[in-house]
Amino acid sequence: MYNPINDGLERLIEVYGIDGFTLRYAICLLGSYPLNVILKRLPDKNINLKCYYILFMSSVYLFGVMNLATGFRTLFISSMFTYLITRFYKSKFMPYINFMFVMGHLALNHIYAQFFTSASAIDAASSIDITASQMVLVMKLTSFAWSYHDGSFLTKDEVQNDLVEYQRQRSLDRHPSLLHFLAYVFFYPTLLTGPSFDYSDFQSWLNCEMFKDLPDSEKPISRLNPNERRQIPKNGKLALWKVVQGITWIALRSYLPRFCNLEYMLDKKHFMARSFLYRIHYMFFLGLIARFKYYAAWTISEGSCILCGLGYNGYDPKTKKIKWNRVQNINIWDVEMAESTRQCLEGWNMNTNKWLKYSVYLRVAKKGKKPGFRSTLFTFITSAFWHGVNPGYYLTFATGALYQTCGKFYRRNFRPMFLAKDGKTPLKYKWVYDLIGMYVIKLSFGYLVQPFLCLEFKNSIKAWASVYFYGHIIIAVSFFLFTGPHSKQVIKWCKSKQPKEIALIEQKKLEENISSKATSLGDILKEKLEYEEEMMKHKPENDEMNLGIPTIDLEDIENAKKEWDLFTIEYTEWRNKRGFEIEEHNLKIAFENFKREINSDNLKRRTSFSEYLPSKK
Numbered sequence: 001m002y003n004p005i006n007d008g009l010e011r012l013i014e015v016y017g018i019d020g021f022t023l024r025y026a027i028c029l030l031g032s033y034p035l036n037v038i039l040k041r042l043p044d045k046n047i048n049l050k051c052y053y054i055l056f057m058s059s060v061y062l063f064g065v066m067n068l069a070t071g072f073r074t075l076f077i078s079s080m081f082t083y084l085i086t087r088f089y090k091s092k093f094m095p096y097i098n099f100m101f102v103m104g105h106l107a108l109n110h111i112y113a114q115f116f117t118s119a120s121a122i123d124a125a126s127s128i129d130i131t132a133s134q135m136v137l138v139m140k141l142t143s144f145a146w147s148y149h150d151g152s153f154l155t156k157d158e159v160q161n162d163l164v165e166y167q168r169q170r171s172l173d174r175h176p177s178l179l180h181f182l183a184y185v186f187f188y189p190t191l192l193t194g195p196s197f198d199y200s201d202f203q204s205w206l207n208c209e210m211f212k213d214l215p216d217s218e219k220p221i222s223r224l225n226p227n228e229r230r231q232i233p234k235n236g237k238l239a240l241w242k243v244v245q246g247i248t249w250i251a252l253r254s255y256l257p258r259f260c261n262l263e264y265m266l267d268k269k270h271f272m273a274r275s276f277l278y279r280i281h282y283m284f285f286l287g288l289i290a291r292f293k294y295y296a297a298w299t300i301s302e303g304s305c306i307l308c309g310l311g312y313n314g315y316d317p318k319t320k321k322i323k324w325n326r327v328q329n330i331n332i333w334d335v336e337m338a339e340s341t342r343q344c345l346e347g348w349n350m351n352t353n354k355w356l357k358y359s360v361y362l363r364v365a366k367k368g369k370k371p372g373f374r375s376t377l378f379t380f381i382t383s384a385f386w387h388g389v390n391p392g393y394y395l396t397f398a399t400g401a402l403y404q405t406c407g408k409f410y411r412r413n414f415r416p417m418f419l420a421k422d423g424k425t426p427l428k429y430k431w432v433y434d435l436i437g438m439y440v441i442k443l444s445f446g447y448l449v450q451p452f453l454c455l456e457f458k459n460s461i462k463a464w465a466s467v468y469f470y471g472h473i474i475i476a477v478s479f480f481l482f483t484g485p486h487s488k489q490v491i492k493w494c495k496s497k498q499p500k501e502i503a504l505i506e507q508k509k510l511e512e513n514i515s516s517k518a519t520s521l522g523d524i525l526k527e528k529l530e531y532e533e534e535m536m537k538h539k540p541e542n543d544e545m546n547l548g549i550p551t552i553d554l555e556d557i558e559n560a561k562k563e564w565d566l567f568t569i570e571y572t573e574w575r576n577k578r579g580f581e582i583e584e585h586n587l588k589i590a591f592e593n594f595k596r597e598i599n600s601d602n603l604k605r606r607t608s609f610s611e612y613l614p615s616k617k
């Protein structure tokens with residue numbers, strides 16, 4: 001098929017020796033800025049025109065610049081499956097089935113890219129395929145299915161009891177038209193690299209409801225009609241600053257690999273000739289340079305979303321400032337200046353963290369129960385499969401889970417030594433702890449991400465072996481200290497150095513003395529002590545996960561069999577209640593509704609149909 005845009009780019013690549021991957025992605029990312037200048041100036045009330053414009057530019061990106069006609073087919077298959085199943089299949093299992101299909105479709109493409117393409121692990125980054133876009137699409141489609149399920153299939157009581165506030169705010173009570181849905185799916189500023197966002201945010205931006213809290217003084221006057229004001233506020237300077245940052249990261253990512261690259265690290269003869277300290281710091285810089293390409297892509301795409309208005313996140317009447325962080329996907333400061341494992345992971349790929357938490361982790365947990373081993377396991381597997389099937393991903397995530405646990409060990413036992421009795425006020429030398437923590441995190445994450453860069457199992461192990469697996473040795477020592485036979489003595493020693501614990505111990509001694517001598521007051525204090533001891537036994541840990549990397553909780557592992565037995569009981573009860581027959585009936589209804597929708601009379605109507613919406617119970 002003749003493609004004039006692709007032919008022109010091929011000539012540029014051949015004549016000037018430009019990297020084709022970088023050129024095409026740069027055109028799409030940076031080209032969205034002038035395109036968004038037009039998009040934000042389209043009539044606010046002409047929603048369909050905006051959608052047609054978005055779809056046209058996405059077609060130019062996929063068919064013209066990227067030359068990915070088969071890639072479009074991949075995205076379209078997953079998108080239409082989600083659209084049809086959410087629209088016609090009236091069942092509580094709908095979001096689960098949708099999740100399995102789109103994740104399975106992604107997994108098949110990951111497998112094909114790894115085993116049936118010729119790109120090696122080192123030069124894979126220079127090849128162009130659709131899996132990166134499909135990864136973003138999976139987040140969109142699965143979150144959309146859950147949002148529609150929450151708004152259309154749950155009763156008011158179920159919404160209040162079973163959902164957290166974030167999920168309630170994004171629930172949908174109406175199914176969108178096909179045009180609006182495809183515009184959401186193929187939103188060109190985030191089509192290739194993300195970030196992902198919920199349909200409710202897109203809908204709110206599309207109809208300009210997002211800007212209803214913005215005072216008129218912040219809204220620009222329309223040039224075509226001086227008596228009207230455009231809804232989207234001016235944000236050109238901020239968007240430009242994001243572009244400057246992104247181009248800087250691109251420049252660094254292009255220049256620095258000549259001094260620090262994967263090939264040199266895998267060259268055993270030359271790399272092992274260096275000192276151990278040199279090698280562990282080299283790994284840190286290697287990971288840092290690899291992050292630059294993500295900083296560039298996510299920063300530029302965020303700036304593009306800001307320019308078109310989608311990044312708007314509210315107006316603060318006190319400071320009279322606008323927040324533009326709705327689709328922020330990276331907090332570079334938190335990642336690079338992190339003092340703990342959790343802080344580093346929270347600042348990285350933030351929208352993926354949200355997706356894993358609200359569309360996987362909390363969804364798998366039994367209603368009314370705290371997420372346990374089942375949620376942890378499914379989230380871990382989802383995150384690993386979402387990234388790909390390369391062994392390097394699994395090595396990094398498994399080790400990252402151990403990192404999370406070790407981070408809790410040290411933060412819980414060492415950090416309080418540098419805080420006052422209130423547990424919050426920093427002491428004189430708290431900065432020393434922070435500085436050491438920052439340095440340790442940099443080196444430890446440099447070690448952690450090597451399999452993520454190497455991808456292949458052999459090269460991943462080779463990379464870790466070049467520094468004698470020091471990261472895993474530290475993990476083993478940490479687990480021995482804080483969970484081994486002498487863990488009680490180690491933890492007791494740590495607490496003896498913590499001002500807050502020292503104060504609590506003194507207070508308890510005083511209360512015990514009073515309770516042993518006094519009568520009524522003593523009984524009250526005795527009950528208080530017993531209550532506090534009981535609460536400490538059942539003290540809840542922070543159950544949030546980042547990138548699907550959990551903490552290794554030995555108690556959860558022990559409860560795995562209980563979780564499985566509970567799942568078996570639930571399945572048996574569902575089957576005994578004729579679950580299969582009910583779902584077969586639901587599928588028949590879905591098919592009948594689909595046939596009715598595509599008949600000649602219905603095709604004349606708009607694609608959204610309110611009569612098929614499930615009624616509230």
